[in-house]
Amino acid sequence: MAAAAAGAPAWHLFVPKLVTVLRRGYGVHDLRHDLTAGLTVAVVALPLAMALAIASGTTPVKGLQTAIVAGFIISALGGSRVQIGGPTAAFVPVVFNVIEKFGYGGLILCTLLAGLMLIAAGALRIGTLMKYMPQPVITGFTAGIAVSIFLSQVKDLLGLHMGAVPADFLARLGAYWQHLGSFNTAAIAVALGSLMLIVALRRLRPAWPGFLIAVGVTTVGCALAGFGVETIGSRFGAIPAQLPHFALPHIPLERTRELIPSSFTIAFLAGVESLLSAVVADGMIGGRHRSNCELIAQGAANVAAALAGGLPATGALARTATNVRSGARSPVAGMAHALFLLIFMLLLAPWMSYIPLAALAAVLVVVAWNMAELESFRHLMSGPVGDRAVLLLTFALTVAFDLTVAIEVGLVLAAFLFMHRMSEVVAIGSDVTLLEEDTDDFAGAPEASQRAQLPPGVEAFQVSGPLFFAVANRLDDVLNQFPKPPRVFILRMRLVPLIDASGVAALRAFLERCRRHGTRVILSGLAPQPRAILAQMGVRPDGAQLEFADDFAAAVARAAQT
Numbered sequence: 001m002a003a004a005a006a007g008a009p010a011w012h013l014f015v016p017k018l019v020t021v022l023r024r025g026y027g028v029h030d031l032r033h034d035l036t037a038g039l040t041v042a043v044v045a046l047p048l049a050m051a052l053a054i055a056s057g058t059t060p061v062k063g064l065q066t067a068i069v070a071g072f073i074i075s076a077l078g079g080s081r082v083q084i085g086g087p088t089a090a091f092v093p094v095v096f097n098v099i100e101k102f103g104y105g106g107l108i109l110c111t112l113l114a115g116l117m118l119i120a121a122g123a124l125r126i127g128t129l130m131k132y133m134p135q136p137v138i139t140g141f142t143a144g145i146a147v148s149i150f151l152s153q154v155k156d157l158l159g160l161h162m163g164a165v166p167a168d169f170l171a172r173l174g175a176y177w178q179h180l181g182s183f184n185t186a187a188i189a190v191a192l193g194s195l196m197l198i199v200a201l202r203r204l205r206p207a208w209p210g211f212l213i214a215v216g217v218t219t220v221g222c223a224l225a226g227f228g229v230e231t232i233g234s235r236f237g238a239i240p241a242q243l244p245h246f247a248l249p250h251i252p253l254e255r256t257r258e259l260i261p262s263s264f265t266i267a268f269l270a271g272v273e274s275l276l277s278a279v280v281a282d283g284m285i286g287g288r289h290r291s292n293c294e295l296i297a298q299g300a301a302n303v304a305a306a307l308a309g310g311l312p313a314t315g316a317l318a319r320t321a322t323n324v325r326s327g328a329r330s331p332v333a334g335m336a337h338a339l340f341l342l343i344f345m346l347l348l349a350p351w352m353s354y355i356p357l358a359a360l361a362a363v364l365v366v367v368a369w370n371m372a373e374l375e376s377f378r379h380l381m382s383g384p385v386g387d388r389a390v391l392l393l394t395f396a397l398t399v400a401f402d403l404t405v406a407i408e409v410g411l412v413l414a415a416f417l418f419m420h421r422m423s424e425v426v427a428i429g430s431d432v433t434l435l436e437e438d439t440d441d442f443a444g445a446p447e448a449s450q451r452a453q454l455p456p457g458v459e460a461f462q463v464s465g466p467l468f469f470a471v472a473n474r475l476d477d478v479l480n481q482f483p484k485p486p487r488v489f490i491l492r493m494r495l496v497p498l499i500d501a502s503g504v505a506a507l508r509a510f511l512e513r514c515r516r517h518g519t520r521v522i523l524s525g526l527a528p529q530p531r532a533i534l535a536q537m538g539v540r541p542d543g544a545q546l547e548f549a550d551d552f553a554a555a556v557a558r559a560a561q562t
Helices: 002-007 010-014 017-024 028-055 060-078 091-123 135-152 154-158 169-178 185-204 212-223 233-235 251-287 293-309 317-325 333-353 357-371 374-380 385-400 403-423 472-477 501-519 528-536 551-559
Strands: 434-437 459-465 488-495 521-525 546-549
Touching: 010 293, 017 060, 017 374, 028 060, 028 212, 028 233, 028 317, 028 333, 028 357, 060 233, 060 293, 060 333, 091 135, 091 251, 091 293, 091 357, 091 403, 135 154, 135 169, 135 357, 135 374, 135 385, 135 501, 154 185, 154 357, 169 385, 185 357, 212 357, 212 459, 251 293, 251 317, 251 403, 317 528, 374 385, 374 521, 374 546, 385 403, 459 551, 472 501, 488 551, 501 521, 501 528, 521 551, 546 551
Parallel strands: 459 488, 488 521, 521 546
Antiparallel strands: 434 459
């Protein structure tokens, strides 16, 4: 596969998946599946787009326009077959801060610059490098964003009578405390009712669009009961029932230098989140995305969204997963999702003004809870001390200060931590980042090919060097090299002097994928540090799907017995 990829023309890396799908043949049956999936995702995305826009400090219509314009372009030009794009929760703190400091014109400039950065990153084939993110940094800023989103919704959850919510963490808490006595009982009741309905539907009817149902029920209930709660219409006015139009707004070019850090943060988040979403989608459909093509599509979508008066956009993991579960076959589903959102906007605009802001705040509370990844956070807290420090520092900086600072400090600290770990390794081979086919021969048969000596249905690979955050994702490509998953997979770890939390996370994902394929895994020759970290983080032999062997010969003997 690697040889084939190396011999392919470079421009193949930038061909949208839509073109690939249409070339292979696309029929009425596929279209029907894609339209069904697109409609399902549009129903989920409708309340989310408005809620995320409000949380970002702007109007609901901008969220809808972003989901329509950017969502269509990401699917039409992207490198993933089932990716769904639009505004996401990751951008909320960044967008809120930019609008407060520089106004909406500053956000337009930020989004334009971020789009150009993403296009350049894709053209320079940096997509692969953007995958090499330490897991503690990702989980730290993701959990921090979740806390920030929750704090931004306290005003609407409690119906507080106060002005604009400050962006600064301490100032925000102080403002809430100062106005806590102005809470609205009706708003609290609406928020709690929406939360309970969403949770109940997720448990009892998980296939139903819980967000939309909760927002619809509370909207009708408030209108009939005459609750005195703030609505979209009372704060933002009516939503215009018109097509998104492209216009060049006022752009404060003189502040470009000040906005570069925020632009980089938006581009970074868009790139990382879209590629993570594409990787998860690949696992769900058994496909393979084109990362650099995806980055170019994300860049084009952000440029278009900015010119249409929207917000930053990227691939949305939850909506992408919904798209896959709804039977999507191609990027047509994502394009259909955008068109359905446009139809909803044109037909339902008069009624959207009655939606209570407390109900949308409840939607974002659920989004924040899902985004917090508490299980992943707890798991990383059982890792090495250095990884725990990176996780907690990134989380604290994201909540208390700024996401840009959090990412910069987290990456720098992770790099220093890695260098410290590398300095403790006695001997490192020259191929420290290489995951290659194990070509060692059996003892007593020095000239024989290892593959010829392996029992039928058994494959063996060797990891050379530390299994850390920059090489952990190489494990994802191992099983893709076989047309049929092996019966037993031997992963030789004798030359792995150390493993970090990202390496353990990649190994767990690899083991889970092998389990789904019915492949038994044997790890051979584990050194003391990897063996201790695996045990510390809960990766232990179970005698069935995972086994440890002292050396390669013992691993082959065990594989032959099954």
